[in-house]
Amino acid sequence: MADKTDIDEPQKKKGGLIKKILMFIFGIALLGGGFYGGIFYSGQQMSPSEEVLKLIEQDKADADAEAEAAAEAEPSKVAKDIPETPMFTTSYYEFPDPLTTNLAGSTRFIQLGVGLSTQYDESIITNVETHAMAIRSDMLAVISGFSEAEVTGKEGRDRLSEALKNAVNDRLVSLEGFGGIEDVFFPSFVMQ
Template identity: 50%
Template sequence: MTDKTDGKTKKSPLKLILLALGALAFSGGGFAAGQFMSGPKLSPSEEVLRLIESSSLAGAAVTGGSLASGEARPNGLPTLYHEFPEPLLSNLAGSRRFLQVGVGIATRQDEQVIAHLVTHEMALRSDMLGVISGFSEEDIAGTEGRTRLADAIKTAINTRLEQLTGRAGIEDVFFKSFVLQ
């Protein structure tokens, strides 16, 4: 499909068109595959709801049993975990330093407790910040200090959930991160 004229090679227009169409089809297929693989884009709140629904359909997030003893729960449901998406940052009492913590909770009840956490996240975050700001550097020192802080946060969450929903249900509070600045 090449013509030689005056020592120069000419490519036929048909070959150039087919080559261009092939490149276009190849790049379009790559774009389509990328869009398909990335899936639908959900907002963070929609993603949380999707995860809650999928965990309830799949039988929840973690195998059954209590965290301390490993015994099966009486209702047979697994321990459920929820992590607040953003870390909490608060000043400490009597100090110029700040504490930043990533907070997660555990419940041995049903998915409704997790749904209440998501629904009332703003009020719960406010309560947790209030608890943290009441602790001093000395109060949070060491493992015992962190345990006291976790217990105080658990009490605050359960108190607020009881007020708002008539039902508490948080058994444990965990720190995914714990940074004193």
């Protein structure tokens, strides 16, 4: 009679071989899955700069959505168009020393700081500086011709300013052929 061990031995060899093949296939599948999983994971990972850019874009999208929601909630503001009138540069000149003189028919005197303005070129200011002595003399004559009542209040100062402007322009026209002074200002105005 044959031993049981002799009969079972070819079946064990056959079963052991199938197990080894299945384990080999399973190992290959496990390695391949790990390899492809690693590729998939590394393809999904972003560099830090890409992550920052993505966050910035997301913040911009959120801000735009908030702005749209706010715009729908409030009435929209419309900017007013600026009229297309030409704008000129204004130049100023202030006489370094104040003018002091008596007022007409009064014991009181007035001390004024005087400034001039023009929107013409710098040659007007140069002309004023060149002829400052003659212009100061003319302005003193005009101021001393005003009474205390005539220079009181805003209207009185406006009349005095207009008279001084005319006197300065008259002097510049006589000396240079062109006036060009457009306004006279009083940085200081003291009446005593």
